[in-house]
Amino acid sequence: DAMVIQNPRYQVTQFGKPVTLSCSQTLNHNVMYWYQQKSSQAPKLLFHYYDKDFNNEADTPDNFQSRRPNTSFCFLDIRSPGLGDAAMYLCATSRPGQEKLFFGSGTQLSVL
Amino acid sequence: GIQVEQSPPDLILQEGANSTLRCNFSDSVNNLQWFHQNPWGQLINLFYIPSGTKQNGRLSATTVATERYSLLYISSSQTTDSGVYFCAVESPGFQKLVFGTGTRLLVSP
Numbered sequence: 001d002a003m004v005i006q007n008p009r010y011q012v013t014q015f016g017k018p019v020t021l022s023c024s025q026t027l028n029h030n031v032m033y034w035y036q037q038k039s040s041q042a043p044k045l046l047f048h049y050y051d052k053d054f055n056n057e058a059d060t061p062d063n064f065q066s067r068r069p070n071t072s073f074c075f076l077d078i079r080s081p082g083l084g085d086a087a088m089y090l091c092a093t094s095r096p097g098q099e100k101l102f103f104g105s106g107t108q109l110s111v112l
Numbered sequence: 113g114i115q116v117e118q119s120p121p122d123l124i125l126q127e128g129a130n131s132t133l134r135c136n137f138s139d140s141v142n143n144l145q146w147f148h149q150n151p152w153g154q155l156i157n158l159f160y161i162p163s164g165t166k167q168n169g170r171l172s173a174t175t176v177a178t179e180r181y182s183l184l185y186i187s188s189s190q191t192t193d194s195g196v197y198f199c200a201v202e203s204p205g206f207q208k209l210v211f212g213t214g215t216r217l218l219v220s221p
Contacts, residue, residue, distance in 0.1 A: 033208075042198060042211035043155070055207065088153055099143050101200070101209060103155040 003027070006091050006104035013081050014112055021076040021107045023091030032074040033101070034066060035090040043090055049074060078109075086111045114139045114203050116212035124218045125189050133184040133215045135199035143202035143209065144175050146184050150195045158184070158197075189219045 004025045013019040023032065031050050035043035047056045049068045063085070065077040078085055091104040115138040125131055135144075146158040159166050159173040161182065166173055170189075175182040182199055196216050200209040 037153075042214055044211075045208050048208065050207070057208075090155065092155075099145075099202075100157050100160045101145060101147075102157060103147075106153045106155075108153070 004091055004093055004102050004104035006089075006107050008107060009105065010108050010110070012110045012112060013078075015083065016080050019078050019081055019109070021078075021089050021109070023074045023076075023104055024072050025091075025093045025102075026072070027093055027095075027102060028071060029093035029095040029102070030071075031094045031096075032068060033092040033094075034064075034074070034076050035092065037088040037090055037106075039087075046076070081109070081111045083111050085109065113206075114141070114201060114210055116199060116201055116210055118197075118199060118212040118215050120215060121213065122216045122218075124220065127189060127191060127219055127221050129189050129219075130185070130187045131189060131217070133186070133197050133217075135182040135184070135201075135212055137180050137182075137199075137201045137212075139180075139203050141177065141180075141201040142204045144177075144182055145200050145209065146173055146182070147198045147200065148193075148195050149198065149214075155198075186217075189217075191219045191221055193217060194219050 033048040034046045037043040046060045067075045088106045090106045092101045144162045148156045161173045161175045163177045170187045172185045196214045200211045
């Protein structure tokens with residue numbers, strides 16, 4: 001089945017140690033999003049790619065970066081994780097003309 | 113930016129009961145979606161419904177765009193319906209969905 005896949009499901013990192021989360025999709029969608037969701041809160045958009053065009057939200061910290069080497073893959077890099085970055089990170093995809101958003105199962109990040 | 117509020121914030125139901133969840137938004141929208149987040153964190157898209165009414169099994173949704181609200185109806189609730197329900201909206205000219213505050217539903221056997 002076509003889907004959005006996130007690895008790993010759980011990620012533990014140390015304070016200040018760079019970490020990369022990955023997302024892949026078999027839906028061939030143009031748009032890929034990264035959301036951050038903290039406990040008992042709504043998902044918050046960090047940034048998105050429309051094809052290769054990167055769109056950063058104004059309030060996304062510089063500590064968060066993203067790469068999209070091809071249509072299928074997108075990465076979230078956290079350069080120096082702080083305790084406040086512990087959260088669920090959700091990847092989603094969509095395409096123009098089919099506005100429904102499809103989410104992966106998320107990566108739960110812990111920062112020690 | 114657009115504000116999205118959902119009510120009630122928490123809801124407890126007995127299995128088999130019906131419920132209505134509400135989403136109010138502060139500006140015109142060209143995209144509105146309802147999601148269910150299960151206890152394991154997976155977000156499932158229930159409806160894409162910027163206007164009108166749709167039904168899918170025991171679930172149905174209605175959006176009255178001119179009055180800036182949407183309703184999600186759950187009939188004959190089951191324990192597997194437990195989780196958090198989010199509505200998310202997009203305003204014209206803004207390429208992003210803004211999520212509402214969510215309604216946490218617990219269906220007990």
